[in-house]
Amino acid sequence: MEDCIFNSMDPAYRNPFGAVSTGTTVDFTIHIPLDLVYATATLVLYDDGMERRIPLEYQQTKNNLIFYHTCFTFDQPGVFFYYFHINRGQENYWVKRDETGKGYLSQSGQGSDYQITVYQKGFQTPDEVKGGLFYQIFPDRFYSSGENIENAPDDRILRSDWGGMPYFLPNEQGEILNNDYFCGDLKGIEQKLNYLESLGVTILYLNPIFEAHSNHRYNTANYLKIDPLLGTEQDFSHLCAEAKKHGIKIILDGVFSHTGSDSIYFNKENRYDTLGAFNSMNSPYFKWFHFIKYPDVYQSWWGFSTLPELNKHDPDYIEFICGKNGVLRHWLRLGASGFRLDVADELPDEFIQKVREAVKAEGEENLLIGEVWEDASNKIAYGIRRKYFQGKELDSVMNYPFKNAILDFVKDQDKQSFFNKISIIVENYPPQCLHTAMNSISTHDTERAITVIAGESCCGKGREWQSHHQLTISQYRDGINKLKVAMTLQYFLPGIPCLYYGDEAGLQGYKDPFNRGCYPWGQENKALISYCQRLGTLRKTCPGLKDGSLTFLPSPEGIIILKRDGSDGSCILALNYTNCNQVIELAYRGYRINQKIVLKKQSYTIPPFDYILFEK
Known part of the structure; x- marks a missing residue:
């Protein structure tokens, strides 16, 4: 344990770590410098509707530090934030969070606060998909x-x-x-x-x-x-x-926020024989939409008139999607195993709850994923703090924060920044949500990973420019190597990696529609596919990947070492993210490497853009 004022990542300061279920008692311990003797310390805990001030009690003095402690039991689900206030006479200090989770003394009260996500006791996500x-x-x-x-x-x-x-x-x-x-x-x-x-x-x-x-x-x-x-x-x-x-x-993909204007429900283009909402106020679908000046002015998704917004509060629409014979159950009964909710931020909490009820009624192992681009645990959308992870809505989300962290790291090789970005999500997400998160590095809404990693930025450049720009031979070669690093991290971090079709074949492309090119059958990068198959095998055989905790271990420049400890065992990944051999001395006694038990410290050579793996 490294002495500091506070560290939310360290159970010596906050125990248990991370998100907790209702009914959990959390212990808080801070270490105040000895020159603040006789100070009083208070835990300030708040959410969007209340604030509690909880005194900390003196515990002991050790190594020129004064230990203060308190505990709090969380009875309700929600997202809570906290900091510590230290007072001695006219002196006031606030313990705020730095990017690593460590606390520092602020004399102004400015700075980032800590977060605890509390989910409903008994909240579960599908177990069968984890590790997949x-x-x-x-x-x-x-x-x-x-x-x-x-x-x-x-x-x-x-x-x-x-x-x-x-x-x-x-x-x-x-x-x-x-x-x-x-x-x-x-x-x-x-x-x-x-x-x-x-x-x-x-x-x-x-x-x-x-x-x-x-x-x-x-x-x-x-x-x-x-x-x-x-x-x-x-x-x-x-x-x-x-x-x-x-x-x-x-x-x-469940697209329930909006429909097409050219649909049986709206029928603006008169393609269908149905009486759409645009055709008549007597349409059975009229209440499904928000008309401002009938029929030509209506609410639409982000102002696109071809995508009229649906009224997610309308009982008839809710029944159509979520009812016993609704859309969701129809496709689940035909063989689907779940849904990804498009633009989840634009679906009300009550609607998502109904979706979950319908999806789970057809099987508890059915999966419900939401499209959320930011930290979904504390997301505010349209002025409302969302309840995605409190136990009645999503199983998990598309993990865009991990995507951004991985690609940023592969480009700039800032290891500490990468650790920080990953660790905050691990801390904020309930573990059952973390282990079912969809970890993509490319999607239909973003540039292909290899293009981001190795190509010229398309920022400020239009479709004409994007259509004519491909990676040069040297860029492509560099991109494939760095893509292997990105994929290795993607496969070994908590959550479920998601390959976007063609990434494994070396497909490149800037923004929509260039990121939606045809799979290059007959022109695939066979070596990259082989590498992905090797990673895919490890997803099934390597212990610790299904539900394991994550620890970043000390490592020299050029190497990332991470450890996963799970219910089925443990693994340690040492990844060389440079273009030259890396020699490292390691002593992970009791682990296996290439089926041999490690008995003592020894040197290992890791080839460029490759890894070695220890398992136990």
Whole structure:
């Protein structure tokens, strides 16, 4: 233990560590310098509605430090913040948090406070998925079965140049229609299940598959129908059944914040025979939307008139999505194993609770993931502190903070900053949420990881520039090496790694739509795929990865050493993130390396952009 005023990462100061369940008593100990003798110390604990001031009691004096202690039992779920106030006569100090979790004395009271996340006792997340591997597929661009396409709407452009540049220029009216399709489909995914299994994939996350009139399909037209270019309901059910034989679950993208204006519910474009909300105030869907001046002015997602917002408080809409015969249960009964909620910040807490109830009613092991870009434990969205992790809403989220930390580290190699960014999430997230978090380094909404790592920044540059810029040969070679480092961290940190289709094949690309290119079948980077298969095998065999705690161990420059301690054992990863051999002396007695027991300290040579692994 390193002496300091306070350290939320160290159980000698705060015990237990991290998020806690209701009914848990947390001990707080601070070490005050001896020159503040006769001071009084107070724990100031608050949330968005209350503040408590709890006196600390003198415990002992040791090594020129005065130890003060108190404890508090958390009876209600919530997000709580705290700091310590020290007073001696006219002198006032506040113990605030630095980036590492250590406390420092502030004479102004300014600085960051500490956080404790409290979740409902008994809150559980699916155990079967932990220790697994997600694989995210943008359905139009993964693989085409080549079967004849029937009932395709006439306004779609069906492309035959697999791997071509996605259309990105606006039309004569200045609209970007996203109406070019490469015709990837559900049967195509089914045909690649052997490949996915070879990567170690245990969960497929599919971007939207319901009928919609754009290639991204986030403008849902019919929640109860598979898009005709992807296949049929029978194709989906068969895919789920076949995937199960390969040990793979499937979760779907639930886009419930908004729908398409070109849908059976709104029907602005009059494509459908239904009486949509735009067509008549007598429409059964009228109350699902927010009209400001009927029919032309209405609330839409981020001002896009093609994406009218849904009224998530309307009882009929809630029943349609969450009811016993609603959308969620329909697809779960056909074989889905959960949902990822698009733009979760724009779904009310009450709506997410209803979603959870429906998802779990069809099976407690069904997974519910939310799209949240920041620290989801303390997120404030539209002025409201969200309750994602308190026990009645999400199982977990897309872990964008880990993504940013990994890619930033691979680019700038600031090891301490990386530790800090990872540790704050580990501290704030309930462990059951942490171990089911979706750890991506690329997604359909972000640039490809290899492009971020090795390419020129596209900040301030438009689509025309992005369309013409690819990595040079030397950039690509450097990018592959650094991508291996990023992937290794992704696979060994707490949570479930998520491969974005094509990352393992070396696919590159800037922002949408260039990050949504076709999987390069026949032109894959075979060496990188082999590396990912090796990591995928370790996800299944390496102890400590399913639910293990995380510790960053002391390490020299050029190497990161992390330890995972779990219910099934322990592992220690030593990762060389440089372009030269690293020689290191280690003594992890009792661990195995290459099936041999470590008995004494010895030297190990770690090749560039590679790792060694100890297991116990």
